[in-house]
Amino acid sequence: MTSFDLDAQLAFPGAKNVETITEFCECADRAVADPHFFDPSECNTNHQNEGGWIRFPSGLSTEINENNVVWAKLTASGSFDQALVVFHHWNASSRHRLLARFLSRRGITVVEIALPYHFERSRPDAAHADYMLSPNLGRTIQSVRQAVWDGRKLIRCLKSQGYAEVSVLGMSLGSWVAGLVAAHDTNVAKASLFLTAGSLADMVWTGRATRLIRASLEPEIGLLDLNRAWGPLNLENYSCRLARRELDLQVVLAKRDKVVLPELSERFIGRLNGSGVTPDTLRLNCGHYSLALPPYSLIAGSRLMGFLNGVG
Template sequence: MIFSKIIDRCALHHLHKTRSEKFQYSPLSNWIPETMDRESFYNAYTTEISLNMDEVENDYAIGKFTFVSLVPSGDSANDHIEDELYITNNEFAPNIIFVHGWRMDSLDRIKKIFHSEMRDMRWNMYYFTLPYHFQRKPGQSLYSGEYMISADIYRTVQSIKQSVVDLRALIQWIKANKKGPVILIGVSLGGFITNLTATLETEIDALVSIFYANRLSYSIWNTIPGKYIREDLEHHGINYNDLIRYWRITEPSQAIPKIRKEKILLISAKHDQYVHLEDANHLWESWDRPARYIYNCGHAGIVLKRKKIASDTISFLQKNIGKDIE
């Protein structure tokens, strides 16, 4: 336990060496999304997605899928989605959508967990970039993800909405153009986004959520990664109850998934200093206790437990999707 916490705290110390140089706070004004219907707020539709395939390797076509965000932010870099995909010549291959974590600056950690194993299994893979990360980061932003989760209350809500709506558009496009099942795999913030998406989208065949958060308000107020955002909010007179109210519409635990419980796997870390187990438990209980693993590690298990994560994930999918992924 002590070792796991030390590793997480060292990583957090490094994380906070780069942080916002000025306050990000911006109020919601008179608009509070908790008054809106969730289905309307996160409404999505199939959009035109272009595939640009420029390489073939071992029967895999490798390239990019591109489309314009359905929830424009006004920032051209953020609103243009251009992400990696790997497509096999098996029309019934499962379609795996990966969603990365907050402040990741590359896909390396996700790929090191899953890519080679799923490539060997001939599964299609799509890497979905969250708002304001990687190539979607605005030029004035200091680090990947700075503008997605911050004390700018409105922009944070809109970023979550943009993530979910655009992810749903990709899911619906795949369902319309591919015959294999669609599977979401989210890590950390990506797990939070895939969980929220699963409460809204019917065209998902399975979900694996790894080291996920449930309530952004809880994470900002009670965990080390959120401490400078909390400081920003408190400086501007926002308290914990305010934040809970403003961000409630983003909580996955506010609704039940639209896929069957046996198609869901949740993975948490017992000593996680980024995502407290208390918050992860809240979602698990709210969703009537789907399949779950709790690893004896911290958030650094994304690196230290990657072989186990891959093994548990693939075993679960093979067992619970069955003939759909043979």
């Protein structure tokens, strides 16, 4: 596990002299107000599409060479009507082969992108993706921002290939990435967020899976300041963007979730309602990890299929 650090220059280019939490939070405030913070720096994806894989250089460069190449597994449907970009959960060990097969057989091409420091992008000798989400404030923002940039570049690639409609699906930490992509990219037609909430800081502070991160954070920073420091990653700050008329939203929650607490999810839904949007919401009586098991996975998959097909 990486230790607490500001590393503001990783999150905010040019912020070399930031030495205090207050200064870091001021940078974060400016990033939240900056409509271009999540805009990829390069317009040309320069992608390679071969053997069921899409590969292209990330628009954000890190010191880990493997992480600087984006990989996405494509399960084609034979139709260019609709493509779904899938953002997996933190520390995922495999892609969602059954989901991809299920949707592709029903006319939806599935593209499963690797988040930073996962799968083909893993840091050498790292036991898990500790650079993606960690007590290093700047690196966490950099990693999520990189994931958003990569997702948006992939969507541009899919649109250039002729897909009429592109939607996104995010799971757990991937739902924050998918939500940020949907909030900032008008090419996204539908966004389905599984096991999500608004505040990433609150999720890390209260969730069972992130207790070690909190243990490193707590001696150095309080939750109030952490929420401000990670403000650029808080979906509640972009609720108005997510409420745009052209975007359809779906939220799938687990009532007994100990990783993303239900009260955090409900607060996020309340913020969306206040911004004028009522997402298609499914609340299942299961836990965070049991959502991936029958019968809950079947119920969620069926609801997702209906949402993507405009049935609800």
